[in-house]
Amino acid sequence: MNLKLYLIAGMFLAALSSGLSAQIGTGQSMAFTDGRGNPKAGSVDPGMVNVPVLQTNVIVLSIAQADITAIAVDNVGTAGAADYTALKLWDDVNGNALVDPGEALLGTATGAFPASFTLPKAVTITSAGATLLVTVDVSATAGVGETFGIRLDPAAHVTVSPAMQVGYGPITGGDQAVNPIATTLSIVTQPAGAVSGSPFTTQPVVEIQDQGGRAMTGYNAPVDAAIFTGPAGATLLGTVSVNPVNGQAVFTDLRIDLAAAGYELRFVTGSLSQTSAAFDVLHGAATQISISVQPGGAQEDDPLAPQPVLELYDAAGNLCATDSSTVVQAALAGGSAGALLTGTANVAALNGVVTFTDLSVDTAGLAYRLDFSGAGLAGASSSQFDITAGPVQVNPGSDDDDDDGGCAVQAGGTHLWLAAFSMMMLTALAVRLRRKQS
Numbered sequence: 001m002n003l004k005l006y007l008i009a010g011m012f013l014a015a016l017s018s019g020l021s022a023q024i025g026t027g028q029s030m031a032f033t034d035g036r037g038n039p040k041a042g043s044v045d046p047g048m049v050n051v052p053v054l055q056t057n058v059i060v061l062s063i064a065q066a067d068i069t070a071i072a073v074d075n076v077g078t079a080g081a082a083d084y085t086a087l088k089l090w091d092d093v094n095g096n097a098l099v100d101p102g103e104a105l106l107g108t109a110t111g112a113f114p115a116s117f118t119l120p121k122a123v124t125i126t127s128a129g130a131t132l133l134v135t136v137d138v139s140a141t142a143g144v145g146e147t148f149g150i151r152l153d154p155a156a157h158v159t160v161s162p163a164m165q166v167g168y169g170p171i172t173g174g175d176q177a178v179n180p181i182a183t184t185l186s187i188v189t190q191p192a193g194a195v196s197g198s199p200f201t202t203q204p205v206v207e208i209q210d211q212g213g214r215a216m217t218g219y220n221a222p223v224d225a226a227i228f229t230g231p232a233g234a235t236l237l238g239t240v241s242v243n244p245v246n247g248q249a250v251f252t253d254l255r256i257d258l259a260a261a262g263y264e265l266r267f268v269t270g271s272l273s274q275t276s277a278a279f280d281v282l283h284g285a286a287t288q289i290s291i292s293v294q295p296g297g298a299q300e301d302d303p304l305a306p307q308p309v310l311e312l313y314d315a316a317g318n319l320c321a322t323d324s325s326t327v328v329q330a331a332l333a334g335g336s337a338g339a340l341l342t343g344t345a346n347v348a349a350l351n352g353v354v355t356f357t358d359l360s361v362d363t364a365g366l367a368y369r370l371d372f373s374g375a376g377l378a379g380a381s382s383s384q385f386d387i388t389a390g391p392v393q394v395n396p397g398s399d400d401d402d403d404d405g406g407c408a409v410q411a412g413g414t415h416l417w418l419a420a421f422s423m424m425m426l427t428a429l430a431v432r433l434r435r436k437q438s
């Protein structure tokens with residue numbers, strides 16, 4: 001075996017020394033041409049990887065196959081070798097000049113140019129040809145304006161086995177200039193914790209990003225926020241236009257007045273925009289009382305008809321629809337001096353509605369009203385109502401139906417209570433007497 005190789009090598013050297021080198025590979029050649037998608041000049045961002053810079057079609061003529069054993073490229077951009085973090089050679093199976101899943105990495109290269117790819121194994125090219133793609137990984141510190149460009153000189157930088165003529169070329173890809181462009185508005189913090197009229201507890205943060213997904217730290221055009229989805233009449237309050245710092249617009253005091261579910265915000269800067277995730281705006285604490293049913297007049301000691309019904313609202317005017325805890329107290333005002341309000345005067349809200357059920361006034365009079373109050377609530381007064389006297393029994397011994405001298409008989413009221421109290425006292429007395437006797 002070895003002897004055979006030495007013989008071949010010897011013949012090769014002999015051929016060279018005898019000036020017959022042109023005969024090597026005679027009739028056998030390998031063609032390198034521009035690929036269909038040889039990348040055109042474009043923009044890249046520091047830190048981008050697998051940026052296509054050169055595509056070439058390779059075809060073997062006159063024999064079935066050959067192996068590329070080494071391939072090297074030249075830098076024709078302005079970027080220094082150190083800015084090429086890596087050069088990679090790919091088998092671009094689908095010929096689209098992009099690295100796609102499943103396409104094989106044939107070799108990598110770094111260092112000074114011409115850069116030689118380390119080919120883990122010889123790349124076999126058949127007579128059907130192949131499409132090779134060279135990509136660069138751009139250093140994160142590559143400067144703006146630097147260009148990355150690669151040239152392949154088949155004659156000078158491609159080594160094939162068996163040795164044969166290679167052409168054509170050189171083949172040069174398009175320069176990829178480092179030129180970060182604002183391509184994406186990304187919401188890095190979604191708005192959350194919204195209560196009507198109060199700044200969101202989690203304020204949104206949006207970032208302007210370049211084609212590599214990195215913050216455009218020099219971008220300073222304002223980012224505007226607006227309601228994208230929400231009920232009619234809702235208003236986004238606070239500082240709705242923010243100038244980015246280091247590529248990020250940090251909102252600080254956004255708030256929405258109307259409580260509703262499923263709001264979305266829209267952020268816009270220049271031609272870029274992004275819509276937030278949906279969020280709800282809850283109502284705030286109850287601060288206002290609205291009387292939805294005014295109390296009506298009645299006969300003394302009879303239930304007011306109708307009974308008052310109240311609704312509780314927050315400072316922004318939202319019905320406090322989930323408030324089932326705030327207690328409202330009703331107090332009697334106006335009318336006859338000394339009149340008493342009876343019934344359940346302290347009532348807790350149920351889903352923001354306070355419904356009184358058994359209020360009554362014990363004394364006839366004109367122009368009564370009810371004053372409503374509660375913790376954190378601005379007070380409210382009802383409209384006026386009158387209380388009429390109950391039926392009066394004709395009793396010559398009395399000229400005053402409010403007299404409690406026992407001459408007048410009234411339905412209900414203090415007289416009945418006094419009668420009941422007297423009965424209780426009498427009973428107690430009787431029990432004590434009976435105990436003493438026994």
Ligand SMILES: [Ca+2]
Pocket residue numbers: 092093094095096097098099100103
């Ligand atoms: Ca591809």
